[in-house]
Every structure is written in structure tokens, then in C-alpha cells.
Amino acid sequence: MQHHSIDINAVKAYHTQTENLLSSDKAQAAENAKQAFDITQNADDAALHAKSILLLVRANEQFGDYNKEGLEYLDLLIEYTSANALAAQLIAAYNLKITHSLSSNMAEAERYCQLCRQAIDSYEGNASDIQTETLTLNYNYIQFCFRSQKNIEQSLQLAYSSLAQAQAMNSYSLQCLFLQSIAMINSLMGNHQQTIKYMEELISLAILNNDNNNIIGAGGYVAYVYYTVQNIPKAEEKFEQAEHYAALANNIHALINVTLRKIRMYLEIGDTIKAAKAIQAIEKDIAASASVRSANVFKFLQADYYAKCNEPKKALHILEQLAADELYMSDMNESMHVYQKMHELYSRIEMYKEAYAAMNKFYTIRATMTDQEKVKKLAELQTQYDTERKETQLKQLQIENLNTELRLLKSQMNPHFLFNAISSINNLLQMGKTAEAQHSLQQFAKLTRSTLEQSRGEETLLDDEITFIESYLHLEGQQLGSDFTFSISVDDNIDTSFERIPGMLIQPLVENALKHGLRTKQGNKQLSLAFALKEEESKLSITITDNGIGRMVSMELNKNRVNHQSFATKSIEERIKIINTTAGYNKISIETLDLVDNNTACGTQVIINIHKA
Numbered sequence: 001m002q003h004h005s006i007d008i009n010a011v012k013a014y015h016t017q018t019e020n021l022l023s024s025d026k027a028q029a030a031e032n033a034k035q036a037f038d039i040t041q042n043a044d045d046a047a048l049h050a051k052s053i054l055l056l057v058r059a060n061e062q063f064g065d066y067n068k069e070g071l072e073y074l075d076l077l078i079e080y081t082s083a084n085a086l087a088a089q090l091i092a093a094y095n096l097k098i099t100h101s102l103s104s105n106m107a108e109a110e111r112y113c114q115l116c117r118q119a120i121d122s123y124e125g126n127a128s129d130i131q132t133e134t135l136t137l138n139y140n141y142i143q144f145c146f147r148s149q150k151n152i153e154q155s156l157q158l159a160y161s162s163l164a165q166a167q168a169m170n171s172y173s174l175q176c177l178f179l180q181s182i183a184m185i186n187s188l189m190g191n192h193q194q195t196i197k198y199m200e201e202l203i204s205l206a207i208l209n210n211d212n213n214n215i216i217g218a219g220g221y222v223a224y225v226y227y228t229v230q231n232i233p234k235a236e237e238k239f240e241q242a243e244h245y246a247a248l249a250n251n252i253h254a255l256i257n258v259t260l261r262k263i264r265m266y267l268e269i270g271d272t273i274k275a276a277k278a279i280q281a282i283e284k285d286i287a288a289s290a291s292v293r294s295a296n297v298f299k300f301l302q303a304d305y306y307a308k309c310n311e312p313k314k315a316l317h318i319l320e321q322l323a324a325d326e327l328y329m330s331d332m333n334e335s336m337h338v339y340q341k342m343h344e345l346y347s348r349i350e351m352y353k354e355a356y357a358a359m360n361k362f363y364t365i366r367a368t369m370t371d372q373e374k375v376k377k378l379a380e381l382q383t384q385y386d387t388e389r390k391e392t393q394l395k396q397l398q399i400e401n402l403n404t405e406l407r408l409l410k411s412q413m414n415p416h417f418l419f420n421a422i423s424s425i426n427n428l429l430q431m432g433k434t435a436e437a438q439h440s441l442q443q444f445a446k447l448t449r450s451t452l453e454q455s456r457g458e459e460t461l462l463d464d465e466i467t468f469i470e471s472y473l474h475l476e477g478q479q480l481g482s483d484f485t486f487s488i489s490v491d492d493n494i495d496t497s498f499e500r501i502p503g504m505l506i507q508p509l510v511e512n513a514l515k516h517g518l519r520t521k522q523g524n525k526q527l528s529l530a531f532a533l534k535e536e537e538s539k540l541s542i543t544i545t546d547n548g549i550g551r552m553v554s555m556e557l558n559k560n561r562v563n564h565q566s567f568a569t570k571s572i573e574e575r576i577k578i579i580n581t582t583a584g585y586n587k588i589s590i591e592t593l594d595l596v597d598n599n600t601a602c603g604t605q606v607i608i609n610i611h612k613a
Helices: 008-021 026-040 046-059 068-083 087-101 106-121 127-148 152-169 172-188 192-208 212-228 232-248 252-269 272-289 292-308 312-323 332-348 352-430 434-456 462-480 507-518 551-557 567-583
Strands: 459-461 484-490 500-502 525-534 539-546 588-597 600-611
Touching: 008 026, 008 046, 026 046, 046 068, 046 087, 068 087, 087 106, 087 127, 106 127, 127 152, 127 172, 152 172, 172 192, 172 212, 192 212, 212 232, 212 252, 232 252, 252 272, 252 292, 272 292, 292 312, 292 332, 312 332, 332 352, 352 434, 352 462, 434 462, 459 462, 462 484, 462 500, 462 507, 462 525, 507 525, 507 539, 507 551, 507 600, 551 588, 551 600, 567 588
Parallel strands: 484 525
Antiparallel strands: 459 500, 525 539, 539 600, 588 600
16 A cells, blocks of 8 residues: 655644534534544554544444444554554553443453453553553453452452552543442442442542532432432432532433432332422423433333322323333333333222233243343353363363372372381381380281372371371381370361361371471470361361471481482472362461570471361
């Protein structure tokens, strides 16, 4: 394609005219943007052409939605900025795509959130150049989470941090967006006081900036929250404040929306006198607005008013008019409300045939909506399943490999342990302690059987593990001599015949305590093993304490040994890593403490925490 020079001043003039017309005359704005687009299409300045496309997108937008041309230009903007490596403009285009998708296709909104985040993360320019777009993405992502009800707590934290950044930038518009976000998420979570706090802050900020639209919108919203917490006087105050600013702005549509909310509140609390006054006050504005939507909502509220005033025939007359409006009844939610109210009123005046017909229509529409929702949900689940199935297959393969590795580690550990046990028995025989050696052989037989059983399974009963450790310590005690004593304590709230733990987990750590802490110690040698179930933290804690020489002295004794590393320690570390990976969470953690008395090492304590899922 041949590029040529252009009249940049003429293009900039079109751009300025378009921006000035965007809020008042979209059709003329679109014409001016198209002129700039045609001029810059074959120009050398890609950024200038990208701005022309962006203005075409904005000129073909109404109330957050795009017409067919607007969507085509938006896709062109993404394609063009991507092809021409216009990173900042591409991020802006992604944000526009997200905003549109939030009201039409949540899966696409999520996908473009990810694309936009990737574009921001890989942006090579000055981060301050895209700070506004970065915060815009944060807002879009928060809206996605709010509407899809995903990652709600994460989105709330993002809203708080984004508000702080917007305040540091002194960006009024962004502060409003994040104040609104924080309020709405708190409302979703049922934190009504926090909702009120941040909506009130938004109203105060809007008043300072003479922003009537935000005063009206936030006022109408927070008024209904006050009603939710049964603070009716405050709700009325906020409704009246929003109505006042709507009148000041001469914004009849905003005034109608706020007043309709107020009427709904009065009807729900049964205050028909105030409801009647509000209905009368807004009736002329409804007619003047020529808004079919507002007129229909008003009619339904009128019908509800008559129903509450025990005038069912007047209410039914209005509802029958609504039921005859094909456009209004095309909205299934609205039609369900109409037929439900008609069924109630026909029943009240004993017109049971009509009541049955209304009820039948209500259930037919509800069944249709349920079927449509099921089809939509099934399609979403199928897509999700296809994606997750591959991930699951890959994860399963990883888990199988890890379990194979775990079994190998166990097979390594068992000969190591058996070697130590046989050595202990051999020492007894050499010392001529035949009876003790025979007793030790019996203990050894138990240990061998337990070891084989534990090697086959992933977990073992705590009762069996304690018996296993007792046999092991009795066996090792023969070699350590009469100076060695041990104790095992179990909290009363632990059912050892029910509780299960990973097999061969405790023994290597007990072995470490004997080998590195107690074996070379002179005098009294003590080892204690304590099991505690901490239900509030949902974990089982196992504490191994020895009064040995301590880790520092042990390391000093072994410093001349080449590549010295405890076989048990290495095996346990690898086993825990595999178990945690397989479980998918931090199931097992170990903490080692050096015990000190008057700056002198007096032993070591190892705490094993086994967390519940």
C-alpha cells in the first residue's frame, strides 16, 4: 500500500470537532470522524489513523452500547493497533472491548481482561503513560468479578488499591468509579454500612465537583441501601437529595428513575399516602419524557398501589393494558411479574378462571426461562469442561508421576531404617544380652510388618503409627542404654482409631533426634512425642522434643564428613513436597526449633503440622 503525506492540521481539526460533538450530536461526530479516517487511512502516521478509528468507535456508541458500525470499528481498532505495534492504543482498545462485552458476553469480557493485562505487563514504555488505562482495566475486571460473582474478595482489594492510586493521580472520574465499585461489592457481600460509607463519600466528592449525574445516581442507590437497613428517614433524605439535583440539572429521566425507586420503597413498606403523593408528583414528567420503559414501570407501580389500597379492579385494568403491550411483555421477567400480580388480584375477587389462566401463563414463562437458562448453562459448562479436561488430564499425569516418586522414596527409606534396626540387634548379641536380643527380635518383627504395610498405603491410622514408633524406640533404647527414656502423649480429643496421617513420616524425624541429638550426649537422654488436635485451626500437631546436644554442636561434630547430609532429612523434605503437590495445598509443614537454656543448647524440637483440606 502506498503511503503519502497528509494535512495534519486538517485531521486534528476533524478530531477536535468530533470530540466536541460526542456528547451532543453523535451522528455529526461520526461524519467528522469518518472524514479523518478517510484522510489518514493511507498516511504514514499510524497513531493518527488509530485515533481516527477510536473516534469512530466512540461516535457509534450510545449509553455503553455500540451499533453494528461501532463494533466493526472497534474490532478494526484492535486489529490495526496490534498490527502496528501501538501498544498504548491497543490497551485502550481492549478496555473498550471489555466494557462492551460486560453487557453481552462475559466469557469474552474475561478473555479480553486477560489480553489487556498481558499487554500492560509487556508494555515497554513509561508506566505512567498507561496509568489511566491500567486503572481502567482494574475497574473493568472488578465489574467482571461483580457481575459474574467470581473472586469477589480479590476484586474488593483491587478496588481499594486502585482508589488509592486514583486519589494520588487526583483523577476525579477514576475516584468515582472505584468508590462506586467498593460500595457495590460491599453491598453484594451484605456489608451495608461500608456500602453507605463509600456511596456517601462519592456523593460528597461529586458535590465538590458539581457533578449532578453522580450525585443523582449515587443518591438513588444509597437511598435504597438505607431502606434495606430500615433507616427510612435517611432513605427519604437521600431520595429527595437526588431528586433535587436531577431538577437542578433539568434531567427529567434521572428524576423519573429516582422517584420510581422511592415509590417502590413506599409501596414495599405499605406507606400508601406517601406513595400516592410521589405518584402524583411524577405523573406529568412520565408523560413528558416519552419514555416507554419508564411509563410501563410507572404503570406497574400504579397497579401495585391500587392493589395495596384494596382496589383490585383498578389494578387489574392497568395490568391488562400492560399484558396487551407486546414490547413490554417480550421481557420475560416483566411479564412474569405482571401475570403473578394478575393471578393474585383475580383470586382476591374470586375470578378463579382468570386467576388460573394468569397462573398458567406465569408458570409457562418461568419454565421457558428455566429451559433457556439450562441450555445456556450447559453450553458454558461444556466449554469449561473441554478446557478443564485437558488441564485435569495433565494434572493427573503429574500426580501419578509424583506418587510413583513417593513410592520410590519409601522404598529407599525402608532399607535405611531396617539396616539401623538390624545393627541394634547385632550389638545386643555381641554384648551377650541374649534375652534382650530375643525381645528386640520380636519388636523387629512387628516393625518389619508395619513397615511393609505402610509402604503399600499412602496413610496409616494414628493408633498403628504410635505402636510402630513405640516398637522402634524400644528397639533403639537397647542401644542407647539405660540413660535413655521416652514418652508419648496423646490429647484426649484425638480418636487414634479414626485419625490418619501419612505413613513413615514421624519415624525418620525421631531417628534424627536419636542419631544427631542424643546418641553422643553424656548422661540423661530424653525424648518426648506429643500429639495435639487443634480443631480451631483445623490441624493435627505432632511435637518431637529431645534434650540432646543441639543442631549447632551436631553440625560441628560432622563438619569434616564429606557431603554430610541426613538421609532422613532429605527424604522427609522430598516426601512433604510431593504430598503437598499431590494434595493441591500446603497439607504438611515442619518447623525446627533450637532449645536454649542460659545461652547453652539444651535440645531440639520439631513440630509437624498436618492441615485438614
